[in-house]
Amino acid sequence: MNKIALxxxxxxxxxxxxxxxxxxxxxxxxxxxxxxDGVQYIRVNARGGYSPKVTxxxxxxxxxxxxxxxxxxxxxxxxxxxxxxxQKILPQNGETEIDLGTPKVGEPLSGVCGMGMYxxxxxxxx
Amino acid sequence: xxxxxxKYIFHVAGTHCASCKILIEDILGGQDFVKNPHVDLKxxxxxxxxxxxxxxxELAAILTSKIKGNGxxxxxxxxxxxxxxxxxIWKALPIGLAFLALFFMLQKSGILxxxxxxxxxxxxxxxxxxxxSVSSCLAIVGGLVLSLSAKIEQDDKGITKKPFILFHAGRxxxxxxxxxxxxxxxxxxxxxxxxxxxxxxxxxxVMILLGLNLVGVFxxxxxxxxxxxxxxxxxxxxxxxxxxxxxxxxxxxxCGFTQSMQVAALSSGSFISGCLIMFxxxxxxxxxxxxxxxxxxxxxxxxxxxxxxKSAGIVVIGLGIFALLAGLAGVGIINPLFxx
Numbered sequence: 001m002n003k004i005a006l007x008x009x010x011x012x013x014x015x016x017x018x019x020x021x022x023x024x025x026x027x028x029x030x031x032x033x034x035x036x037d038g039v040q041y042i043r044v045n046a047r048g049g050y051s052p053k054v055t056x057x058x059x060x061x062x063x064x065x066x067x068x069x070x071x072x073x074x075x076x077x078x079x080x081x082x083x084x085x086x087q088k089i090l091p092q093n094g095e096t097e098i099d100l101g102t103p104k105v106g107e108p109l110s111g112v113c114g115m116g117m118y119x120x121x122x123x124x125x126x
Numbered sequence: 127x128x129x130x131x132x133k134y135i136f137h138v139a140g141t142h143c144a145s146c147k148i149l150i151e152d153i154l155g156g157q158d159f160v161k162n163p164h165v166d167l168k169x170x171x172x173x174x175x176x177x178x179x180x181x182x183x184e185l186a187a188i189l190t191s192k193i194k195g196n197g198x199x200x201x202x203x204x205x206x207x208x209x210x211x212x213x214x215i216w217k218a219l220p221i222g223l224a225f226l227a228l229f230f231m232l233q234k235s236g237i238l239x240x241x242x243x244x245x246x247x248x249x250x251x252x253x254x255x256x257x258x259s260v261s262s263c264l265a266i267v268g269g270l271v272l273s274l275s276a277k278i279e280q281d282d283k284g285i286t287k288k289p290f291i292l293f294h295a296g297r298x299x300x301x302x303x304x305x306x307x308x309x310x311x312x313x314x315x316x317x318x319x320x321x322x323x324x325x326x327x328x329x330x331x332v333m334i335l336l337g338l339n340l341v342g343v344f345x346x347x348x349x350x351x352x353x354x355x356x357x358x359x360x361x362x363x364x365x366x367x368x369x370x371x372x373x374x375x376x377x378x379x380x381c382g383f384t385q386s387m388q389v390a391a392l393s394s395g396s397f398i399s400g401c402l403i404m405f406x407x408x409x410x411x412x413x414x415x416x417x418x419x420x421x422x423x424x425x426x427x428x429x430x431x432x433x434x435x436k437s438a439g440i441v442v443i444g445l446g447i448f449a450l451l452a453g454l455a456g457v458g459i460i461n462p463l464f465x466x
Contacts, residue, residue, distance in 0.1 A: 077382055115262070
């Protein structure tokens with residue numbers, strides 16, 4: 001009897017944690033992408049995770065990623081982009097520009113914080 | 127003169143591995159008054175033959191003193207350590223999971239992301255330390271502290287608080303020293319991603335193993351492989367330098383806050399300012415970590431000790447898996463974990 005109650009509580013907690021981990025906000029609608037003088041700039045905020053988590057940008061033009069930090073001390077400050085072999089601890093306040101070259105369609109870029117808790121992704125489309 | 131060979135059977139506690147048999151027989155066989163020691167791991171008994179005139183109780187005490195350093199005790203009566211603890215896991219599971227849920231909810235809430243602008247002063251570092259000690263860094267540093275504290279308590283029944291004090295001292299002064307060196311050199315010694323990622327993976331593996339041990343998985347079917355690790359722990363946890371060194375080693379564990387502070391110490395330009403930044407930071411993390419280690423010590427002495435060990439085991443396993451998966455994502459083997 002007691003055991004049944006405890007089992008129900010346990011299952012409830014497991015479901016609850018599943019919700020915590022699976023639930024995430026939606027992606028951006030291109031507000032953070034800007035093309036100026038033939039160069040595409042993508043802005044991503046880093047503080048307590050990355051936002052927006054998913055960005056859609058144009059492929060085939062020179063692109064720069066700008067990481068914005070303000071009072072960032074947590075994991076998201078230590079940025080790793082494996083495909084570029086990029087590893088850096090971002091300054092606590094400021095902007096860090098990362099050259100992405102000319103991205104191709106179907107080769108999304110993903111960044112992750114050094115401890116692997118947070119990540120972001122940029123998809124490139126025509 | 128007639129020499130009487132008497133046979134004694136003692137109950138042995140602390141055997142957790144196949145090699146324990148060899149070790150005990152070896153040590154007991156090395157005593158000149160002991161003949162034909164034989165260890166039965168299944169029944170947890172030790173048989174010896176001796177000419178000694180001592181009583182069985184005294185013999186048990188003498189022989190225990192020889193093998194105590196390796197974590198074994200002999201007794202005439204069977205020491206009943208666990209009285210039907212099978213139901214306990216059903217209580218420990220929801221308690222442990224509730225803690226984990228609370229912890230992850232705190233991470234998700236965003237409360238911990240308050241920005242601290244301006245320059246990194248020692249005061250700011252202290253506050254950042256306070257925040258860091260309840261952040262996701264707690265998963266790895268706090269989880270390690272909890273698992274090691276509980277392990278020590280379980281082995282030693284809390285004879286001494288020395289390992290804990292040494293650990294915290296090692297952490298505080300290690301951070302101060304290494305922070306000072308960072309400030310002096312202006313070069314990264316603790317910021318190699320791969321190194322700290324590997325250390326993090328190692329720490330989380332240790333956590334999961336210790337967690338499983340706390341829950342009591344290893345008691346039923348005695349493992350041979352991880353037991354080497356455990357006997358290594360038994361040996362080092364009594365050493366003076368071990369907790370000191372582990373405390374210092376937490377400097378290199380993957381934690382975003384620690385690494386940000388390391389960068390701040392790095393750019394501070396002098397030994398003193400680097401030292402102050404890292405010392406204040408570790409001082410900020412002290413209250414939470416002290417609560418974890420001394421709190422587990424006091425729980426371990428209460429009558430709820432068996433429940434505490436099991437619940438702590440669940441928490442440690444949960445945090446260990448979290449840290450392990452996160453570490454794998456960090457080095458790019460799997461996708462970033464969660465959208466916390």
